[in-house]
Amino acid sequence: MRIVLTEGSQATPVPLSFFEEIAAAAACLEEVAEPVLLALTLTDDVGIRAINKQWRHLDASTDVLSFPAVVFSPQETAGLEQASFPADAWDSDEGAYFLGDIVISLPAAFSQAEEYGHGMARELAYLFVHGVMHLMGYDHQNPEDKKQMRDMEEKTLAKAAVAGNDDQALIKIAWEAREYAYTPYSRYKVGAALRSKNGQVYTGCNIENAAFGLTNCAERTALFKAISVGDTEFDAIAITADATAPWPCGACRQALSEFVPGIRVLISWNEGKENAESTLDQLLPHSFLGYKEDGQ
Numbered sequence: 001m002r003i004v005l006t007e008g009s010q011a012t013p014v015p016l017s018f019f020e021e022i023a024a025a026a027a028c029l030e031e032v033a034e035p036v037l038l039a040l041t042l043t044d045d046v047g048i049r050a051i052n053k054q055w056r057h058l059d060a061s062t063d064v065l066s067f068p069a070v071v072f073s074p075q076e077t078a079g080l081e082q083a084s085f086p087a088d089a090w091d092s093d094e095g096a097y098f099l100g101d102i103v104i105s106l107p108a109a110f111s112q113a114e115e116y117g118h119g120m121a122r123e124l125a126y127l128f129v130h131g132v133m134h135l136m137g138y139d140h141q142n143p144e145d146k147k148q149m150r151d152m153e154e155k156t157l158a159k160a161a162v163a164g165n166d167d168q169a170l171i172k173i174a175w176e177a178r179e180y181a182y183t184p185y186s187r188y189k190v191g192a193a194l195r196s197k198n199g200q201v202y203t204g205c206n207i208e209n210a211a212f213g214l215t216n217c218a219e220r221t222a223l224f225k226a227i228s229v230g231d232t233e234f235d236a237i238a239i240t241a242d243a244t245a246p247w248p249c250g251a252c253r254q255a256l257s258e259f260v261p262g263i264r265v266l267i268s269w270n271e272g273k274e275n276a277e278s279t280l281d282q283l284l285p286h287s288f289l290g291y292k293e294d295g296q
């Protein structure tokens with residue numbers, strides 16, 4: 001799903017890919033069969049209050065607003081695969097159907113993040129996924145609908161791998177990532193989950209090749225995914241394997257140290273029965289810095 005930041009929007013404090021991953025997870029779970037897009041406005045309390053007043057005649061600020069552009073029937077909301085998108089929702093510039101607008105107040109997100117103690121990214125993820133669900137036809141008028149909407153929000157955040165600051169959740173994601181390991185030669189499957197400071201998780205698995213030297217370790221798969229979308233600050237990596245403790249190999253320690261010398265390294269093996277934790281500083285003292293003078 002494409003996301004367009006509106007002209008009136010403030011800059012996003014997390015990479016746009018953070019929102020795109022969540023929207024993509026929602027579109028996948030809802031089986032959206034057509035190209036779709038949404039508009040996102042990040043604003044302040046005054047901004048969201050003005051929008052609330054203009055469009056909903058409510059002179060009050062809030063944390064999130066959503067304005068669906070397409071009305072889906074209840075049957076369609078259960079799975080948008082069969083949904084009929086009206087012709088006037090087609091945006092020919094973007095080549096996608098316009099689902100609607102989401103507006104988020106950044107100061108409201110910030111104070112709620114403080115209140116719940118789970119960080120700005122997790123709060124933004126909650127507010128955004130709530131807006132996305134509204135655009136897809138969910139609502140919370142009665143308790144039954146509300147529960148259905150909440151369930152879908154949680155499923156979407158789990159699929160988008162937004163793990164907040166919960167280490168157990170990160171390890172679980174690394175176990176899931178391991179399922180995709182391509183290991184016809186060693187049969188040693190490794191999973192990795194690298195969490196950036198904004199709460200986004202990048203998964204990786206080892207990918208082998210008939211030309212053995214081309215094999216890519218799980219940790220570097222995850223690291224390169226993150227770097228290649230502009231996310232460069234990390235807080236922890238979880239690594240999972242089967243028989244032996246999957247401490248990262250020397251090459252992966254060096255690759256990680258380029259970006260995060262002090263990152264926490266969590267490992268889990270033997271079906272999760274054994275676990276250990278260290279830091280990259282401990283695993284790779286005196287790493288090679290090349291021309292980097294201050295190691296930053």
Ligand code: THU
Pocket residue numbers: 183186188190205206207208215216217218219246247248249252
């Ligand atoms: N492997 C990793 O994925 N990460 C490491 O840190 C060490 C090794 C993979 C590479 C290869 O596919 C398999 O484990 C056996 O060496």
